[in-house]
Amino acid sequence: MTDTKTIKVGLLGLGTVGTGVYKLIGRRSEEMQQKTGAALEIKKILVHNMKKVRQGVDQNLLTDQWKEIIEDDEIQIVIEVMGGIEPAKTMIIEALKAGKNVVSANKDLIAEYGKELYDAAKEGSADFLFEAAVAGGIPIIRPLKQCLEGNQIDEIMGIVNGTTNYILTKMFEDGMDFTEALAKATELGYAEADPTADVEGLDAGRKVAIMATSAFHSQVKFSDVYTEGITKITAADVNYAKEMGNVIKLIGIARNTSNGIEAGVYPMMIDKKHPLATVRDSFNAVFVHGDAVGDTMFYGRGAGELPTASAVVGDVMDVTRNIVWNCTGRIGWSAYKELPIKEFADVKNRFFIRMQVSNEPGVLAAIAKVFGDHKVSIERVIQEQAKAAKAELVIGTSAVKEYHLQDALEELKEMPIVSEISSIIREY
Numbered sequence: 001m002t003d004t005k006t007i008k009v010g011l012l013g014l015g016t017v018g019t020g021v022y023k024l025i026g027r028r029s030e031e032m033q034q035k036t037g038a039a040l041e042i043k044k045i046l047v048h049n050m051k052k053v054r055q056g057v058d059q060n061l062l063t064d065q066w067k068e069i070i071e072d073d074e075i076q077i078v079i080e081v082m083g084g085i086e087p088a089k090t091m092i093i094e095a096l097k098a099g100k101n102v103v104s105a106n107k108d109l110i111a112e113y114g115k116e117l118y119d120a121a122k123e124g125s126a127d128f129l130f131e132a133a134v135a136g137g138i139p140i141i142r143p144l145k146q147c148l149e150g151n152q153i154d155e156i157m158g159i160v161n162g163t164t165n166y167i168l169t170k171m172f173e174d175g176m177d178f179t180e181a182l183a184k185a186t187e188l189g190y191a192e193a194d195p196t197a198d199v200e201g202l203d204a205g206r207k208v209a210i211m212a213t214s215a216f217h218s219q220v221k222f223s224d225v226y227t228e229g230i231t232k233i234t235a236a237d238v239n240y241a242k243e244m245g246n247v248i249k250l251i252g253i254a255r256n257t258s259n260g261i262e263a264g265v266y267p268m269m270i271d272k273k274h275p276l277a278t279v280r281d282s283f284n285a286v287f288v289h290g291d292a293v294g295d296t297m298f299y300g301r302g303a304g305e306l307p308t309a310s311a312v313v314g315d316v317m318d319v320t321r322n323i324v325w326n327c328t329g330r331i332g333w334s335a336y337k338e339l340p341i342k343e344f345a346d347v348k349n350r351f352f353i354r355m356q357v358s359n360e361p362g363v364l365a366a367i368a369k370v371f372g373d374h375k376v377s378i379e380r381v382i383q384e385q386a387k388a389a390k391a392e393l394v395i396g397t398s399a400v401k402e403y404h405l406q407d408a409l410e411e412l413k414e415m416p417i418v419s420e421i422s423s424i425i426r427e428y
Helices: 016-036 088-097 107-123 141-147 162-173 178-187 202-216 235-243 305-324 363-373 402-413
Strands: 005-012 038-046 075-080 101-104 153-159 246-257 260-271 283-290 294-301 348-358 378-385 390-397 418-427
Touching: 005 016, 005 305, 016 038, 016 305, 038 075, 038 305, 075 088, 075 305, 088 101, 088 107, 101 107, 101 305, 107 202, 141 202, 153 202, 162 178, 162 235, 162 246, 162 283, 202 246, 202 260, 235 246, 235 348, 235 418, 348 363, 348 402, 363 378, 363 390, 363 402, 390 418, 402 418
Parallel strands: 005 038, 005 075, 075 101, 260 418
Antiparallel strands: 153 246, 153 283, 246 260, 283 294, 348 390, 348 418, 378 390
């Protein structure tokens, strides 16, 4: 190919993902030119600390001045891998309004301000792509927005946080408790020094919001997603799950129902025969159901330097083609509907409930009456005597609205015969 143009890139951030993007663009530069019709050149890299030595990176590319990128007319693509809300939000909006195309991996920002970012992209007739914001190297946003566009998608569910999946895998397979498994995940670099966003379901919640918006064509913000983490899962819960032929996974789930969109992240017991039950360690998987395609599953590495860089660079190549063919901005904000978000209290789920009760006649009947009074139907009961005066009672319910179950549990907590509600886990 002769007279190939060169497209200049500004990279914001040189942490784990930024370094992976730098490496991958360098590694694939010749192929990119053949595949997209243009050569790519990273012209500037925005960093916070100019004094830090970064092995394998051309130090002449580094800058700590945003204006060197935003005011450079040669730079047509900005890659944002800094994370966080600010200054990333301001920089992305400024870049898009200036007509620069943006590729981002920033789930925190996109989950809450997606429409605002797309509005800026429309104003600048620019591309805004974010495949890397969900499930690392697994392609899921582009399939939802393009490949599966002919479907009415009614459910997305998946494992979209590698840290929690690794922890739960270790609890199930190696008999570790939560604290021990978290320590191992931290040692291997799967968990951050502050693991709150992972273990409390916040990271997965942001990804669910982004996927639901893309799939259902109606805006779902992170604040619309119910989140519950895995910190309360115990060895006893794991053992009961095994006995019942289940595993426990932190599942992100979104459903498009006739009464509104349901969106949540929480630990869930799923049958060990379900495809998601076999997703181990730090791997991710997303299950999508569409009316035409049926069930599809996307599986792979959900995080890491090069898997996430793979998604970023794929978006960069897509933008490059659009620049070559002069058609940037062709896929904009797709949430053209305004569907209601269902209150989580009205969502129906099946439940596994483990409680400590008095070991005496009439206890089970009294507890069953409370559940019945609150429209909670019991499917199974397991009772194990723990001590002379106490017994452990495990109850499995039929699908019930969340608020009915919570009302029943509140009443049970006030009863002298119930000393503790030990676990409440949803079942798929």
